[in-house]
Amino acid sequence: xxxxxxxxxxxxxxxxxxxxxxxxxxxxxxxxxxxxxxxxxxxxxxxxxxxxxxxxxxxxxxxxxxxxxxxxxxxxxxxxxxxxxxxxxxxxxxxxxxxxxxxxxxxxxxxxxxxxxxxxxxxxxxxxxxxxxxxxxxxxxxxxxxxxxxxxxxxxxxxxxxxxxxxxxxxxxxxxxxxxxxxxxxxxxxxxxxxxxxxxxxxxxxxxxxxxxxxxxxxxxxxxxxxxxxxxxxxxxxxxxxxxxxxxxxxxxxxxxxxxxxxxxxxxxxxxxxxxxxxxxxxxxxxxxxxxxxxxxxxxxxxxxxxxxxxxxxxxxxxxxxxxxxxxxxxxxxxxxxxxxxxxxxxxxx
Numbered sequence: 001x002x003x004x005x006x007x008x009x010x011x012x013x014x015x016x017x018x019x020x021x022x023x024x025x026x027x028x029x030x031x032x033x034x035x036x037x038x039x040x041x042x043x044x045x046x047x048x049x050x051x052x053x054x055x056x057x058x059x060x061x062x063x064x065x066x067x068x069x070x071x072x073x074x075x076x077x078x079x080x081x082x083x084x085x086x087x088x089x090x091x092x093x094x095x096x097x098x099x100x101x102x103x104x105x106x107x108x109x110x111x112x113x114x115x116x117x118x119x120x121x122x123x124x125x126x127x128x129x130x131x132x133x134x135x136x137x138x139x140x141x142x143x144x145x146x147x148x149x150x151x152x153x154x155x156x157x158x159x160x161x162x163x164x165x166x167x168x169x170x171x172x173x174x175x176x177x178x179x180x181x182x183x184x185x186x187x188x189x190x191x192x193x194x195x196x197x198x199x200x201x202x203x204x205x206x207x208x209x210x211x212x213x214x215x216x217x218x219x220x221x222x223x224x225x226x227x228x229x230x231x232x233x234x235x236x237x238x239x240x241x242x243x244x245x246x247x248x249x250x251x252x253x254x255x256x257x258x259x260x261x262x263x264x265x266x267x268x269x270x271x272x273x274x275x276x277x278x279x280x281x282x283x284x285x286x287x288x289x290x291x292x293x294x295x296x297x298x299x300x301x302x303x304x305x306x307x308x309x310x311x312x313x314x315x316x317x318x319x320x321x322x323x324x325x326x327x328x329x330x331x332x333x334x335x336x337x338x339x340x341x342x343x344x345x346x347x348x349x350x
Contacts (some may be wrong), residue, residue: 003160005153006207007346010319011090013083014055014306015194019173021051023060028189031064036181045190050279050300052309054193056173057083063176072174072234076112077121081194086120086314091165091198095184099127102200103162104155105136107310108148110228111170111235113138118169141226142166142275143216143336144311147198150214150344152201160203166244168311169196175228175235175257184239191278192308198316209326209346210280213262217254222246238337243277246334248284254341255289255333262345269345270327273316275302275334285333298324312335 025046032039057065057079067075092099105119105128114121117136135155138336140147147249152166172192193270201211220302225243229236251265259265266289274285276299285297294300295326298320302313309316314334321330326348333343 003157003203004199005032005156005203007096007209008202008207009091009094011087011094012197012319013086015057015079017056018058019054019056019060021046025058025063027031027060037243042183042186045187048191049239051307056194057171059175061175068233072074075109075175076171077114079171080112080118080169083119084167087196087198088167090166091200095200100129101163102128102132102165104133104164105149106152107165108137108144108168110141110169111141111172111174141336142277142310143248143334143340143342145311145314146334146342149199153211156201156203164201167198170310170312172310175237177236182237184213184237187239191308193309195309195312197312207349209348212345212347214342214344215258215261216342218338218340225339227337236237244280244284247281248288251341252288255343258343269329269331273318273321274299275290275330
């Protein structure tokens with residue numbers, strides 16, 4: 001039995017509500033401006049973020065009323081549930097199989113709490129078998145798309161011939177907070193969007209690309225760089241201003257180490273497919289990985305159209321790279337709380 005794991009298909013989905021960046025900027029000015037003296041100095045982030053629009057599970061005016069855990073959780077369960085079904089259905093259809101052919105489901109999400117988990121809630125609507133394995137994963141943040149694909153590939157390798165569905169779904173907009181008058185909250189309001197992406201993986205002969213290698217690097221004493229702070233109202237974002245310089249100083253060594261453990265090096269990678277966390281992060285990645293300025297074009301396009309959707313974003317970039325034609329070897333990279341770099345190497349079947 002062929003144990004080489006193939007990426008068989010990919011699907012993406014976004015919610016119906018469109019947030020134009022200019023409208024979010026105007027609303028933020030009205031809501032934060034009178035209460036936060038530093039807002040004037042921060043307002044430029046809406047224009048400089050490289051974002052034209054985003055999608056959200058709720059219309060813009062919903063976010064500018066006080067919301068607590070019950071309302072945010074209800075919005076997460078409803079919105080994330082729809083996104084899960086939409087993205088998963090696309091990936092399954094593109095794979096040429098049915099939901100009953102799925103043997104294992106890996107669900108990646110860090111923007112809401114669901115017990116039963118999202119894949120269990122979607123099982124009836126999707127038509128999954130009763131004996132399908134379920135692996136819900138919480139807490140990977142923006143690294144979740146790559147780490148989830150890597151985990152799914154390991155599960156597929158362990159049981160050749162089975163179909164593993166990986167779904168990354170995030171409702172980042174639910175972290176918008178009226179009560180947090182902080183720079184981190186203003187940046188989050190300027191960056192975050194909602195979306196989902198799904199992949200089908202199988203150890204077998206056919207697919208878009210082979211998952212050649214994967215790995216992670218977690219830096220110690222970096223817990224304050226990125227994450228959530230939980231309180232009575234919901235999730236509050238933790239962002240360190242040190243993210244772009246930290247990326248520029250450290251990412252190359254981490255990726256070199258991950259590739260080296262697989263017997264590869266950076267020159268052997270034809271295209272990096274990166275999580276577009278923000279325009280400054282994209283620029284830092286280009287510089288640190290010795291890529292040409294503007295090389296991460298799909299990343300900029302995804303950021304402009306969808307904002308930072310956390311875990312699904314890198315898979316939106318991968319979808320565009322596939323449509324454009326994957327080169328012989330691509331490396332997916334993403335950064336998340338921990339602080340963690342995750343990497344998966346794809347060898348094109350073309």
